[in-house]
Structure formats: C-alpha cells, structure tokens
Amino acid sequence: MYQPPAFKEHDHAAMAQLMRACPLGLLITAGASGVIANAIPFLYDPEPAPFGTLRCHVAKANGQWKEIGDGLEALVVFQGSDHYIRPNWYETKRETHKVVPTWNYAMVQARGIARAIEDKHWLAQQIRGVTTMMEGGAPDPWSVEDAPEDFIASQIKGIVGIEIALTALDGKWKTSQNRNEADRQGVVAGLSQLGDPAAEEMAVLVAGTLKGHA
Numbered sequence: 001m002y003q004p005p006a007f008k009e010h011d012h013a014a015m016a017q018l019m020r021a022c023p024l025g026l027l028i029t030a031g032a033s034g035v036i037a038n039a040i041p042f043l044y045d046p047e048p049a050p051f052g053t054l055r056c057h058v059a060k061a062n063g064q065w066k067e068i069g070d071g072l073e074a075l076v077v078f079q080g081s082d083h084y085i086r087p088n089w090y091e092t093k094r095e096t097h098k099v100v101p102t103w104n105y106a107m108v109q110a111r112g113i114a115r116a117i118e119d120k121h122w123l124a125q126q127i128r129g130v131t132t133m134m135e136g137g138a139p140d141p142w143s144v145e146d147a148p149e150d151f152i153a154s155q156i157k158g159i160v161g162i163e164i165a166l167t168a169l170d171g172k173w174k175t176s177q178n179r180n181e182a183d184r185q186g187v188v189a190g191l192s193q194l195g196d197p198a199a200e201e202m203a204v205l206v207a208g209t210l211k212g213h214a
Contacts, residue, residue, distance in 0.1 A: 001109050001170055006178050009171030012050070015108045018080045018171070019044045019054075023133065025076040027056070027162070029114065031067035038064055040162075042076065043129045051166035054110060057126050057159045065116040065160040074114035074164050080106035081201040089190030091182035104174050104187075104202055111168040117161035124152075126161055175205040184210055 009015060019025070019042070028037045038058065046052040054076055058065055068074070082105035093099045117123070128144050135141040144152055176184045184206055191203035 001107075001172060003170065003172060004178070007172050007174045009106075009108075009173045011171070012046075012169060014173075015169050015171040016044060016046060016052070018106060018108050019078045019110070020133075022078050022080050025054070025056075025078045025110070027064065027114075028075040028077065029064060029067055029072055031072055033063070033067060036064045036067060038062060041130060041134075042078075043126070043133060051110075051112070051169050053166060054112070054164040055126055055129070055161065057123060057130075057161045060158050060160055062160075065162060068114045068116045068162060071113050071115050074112060076110045076164065078108040078110070080108070081198065081205060082106070083191060083198055083202040085176065085187055086190060089183075089186040090179065091186050092180070104176060104206065106173045106175070106205060107171070109170045109172075110164070110166050111170075112164040112166035114162055114164045117163055119161070120153075120156055123156045123159060123161050127152075127156070127159075173205065175202070175209055177209050181211060 023041045023043070024039055025042045026037055027040050028035065030036075040056045040058060043055045044052060045055065082103065085102045085104050087093050087099040087101050090099045124144075131142065131144055135143070176187050179187070188203050188207045188210070191199040191206070
C-alpha cells in the first residue's frame with residue numbers, strides 16, 4: 001500500500017478498533033486460479049502478539065477456501081470512514097486557488113498466512129463469535145440457540161472456516177494531515193454542514209488532527 005509518512009497509522013489499538021467497527025473485510029488471495037477477492041465478515045483476535053489473528057467462514061461452494069488449503073498468503077482490506085473533500089472548503093482556495101479535490105479515508109490492510117478449517121467445533125465457535133459481535137448491542141439480541149439445533153448443524157455442514165495468522169498490519173488514515181491548520185478547519189466545517197453520517201465520521205477524524213484537540 002502506498003504510504004506517505006503523514007498518513008501512516010502506527011497505533012495497533014486504532015487499527016484493531018477499525019477492524020472491529022468495520023468487520024466486512026475484502027479477502028484477497030492469489031493461488032492456482034489467479035487472484036480471488038471476496039467480501040467476508042471477520043473476527044479479530046489480538047493474540048498472538050504483535051499482530052493477532054483473523055477468523056471467518058465461507059460457503060463450501062466458494063472455491064477460495066480450496067485455494068487456501070493448508071496455507072496460502074492472504075491480504076484482508078478493511079475500509080473505514082471515507083468521504084470526498086471539496087477544494088472550496090480550503091482556506092488556501094481563497095488565498096491562491098492552488099487546490100484540487102481529494103478523497104479522505106481510513107483503512108487497514110492485514111497480511112498473513114491463511115489456512116482452511118473444516119472442524120465442526122471450530123465452526124460452531126466461529127458462528128457464535130460473529131453472532132455475539134453483531135447482535136450483542138441489540139435490545140433483543142438473536143443467538144444461535146434461538147434456531148433449532150439440527151438446523152444449525154445443517155448450516156455448519158455448508159461452510160468452511162478460514163484462519164489467518166497475521167504477519168503485518170498496515171493502517172492508513174488519510175485525513176487531511178498534509179493540509180495546513182486553516183485548511184483542515186475548513187474541511188471540518190464543510191463536512192459538518194453536509195448532515196450525513198459519513199461526513200460526520202470524517203469530520204471527527206480530521207478534527208483529531210487539529211492542534212489542541214483532545
């Protein structure tokens with residue numbers, strides 16, 4: 001990933017938070033069939049240090065797990081907040097007009113060695129983990145036990161697990177750090193006026209780069 005120093009995120013805790021907040025990752029592998037990419041929800045485990053482990057499951061009909069087998073290098077891309085940034089929001093535009101549009105975003109790329117897992121006990125634990133992650137905050141959370149046991153058993157027969165022992169985590173927070181303070185203040189103000197959740201999320205990230213911001 002292209003990484004200008006101003007945009008590189010070094011904090012593993014921040015990267016873990018993004019992966020948990022945006023768990024739908026793009027699993028990319030390059031095997032005998034060429035490059036394959038699938039969007040899959042992942043569970044992130046910080047152990048073992050320093051990078052941790054990613055776990056997911058896919059349909060048996062999805063041939064990517066066969067490509068992975070007992071070990072294949074994998075890349076998983078997690079996309080966080082993103083938004084288009086207008087040149088008109090920059091103070092520099094009023095001063096010199098030497099500005100162009102850009103796109104801000106936060107992203108994590110996780111790399112490691114993947115392996116396919118067909119063990120039913122592992123898969124049962126995996127689906128419970130994903131369910132807890134996504135349903136835990138609901139006022140009426142659904143649990144695996146809400147469905148008939150034989151139905152869940154039949155569903156497990158149709159999936160395969162994938163576990164990735166991570167060897168690298170790369171974070172990129174492109175949030176206007178390359179602009180001066182006045183330009184960043186303009187970006188925050190411009191985003192805040194749009195009134196949509198994606199703009200608000202990016203406004204918070206850009207505001208975090210300002211001097212004196214808590």
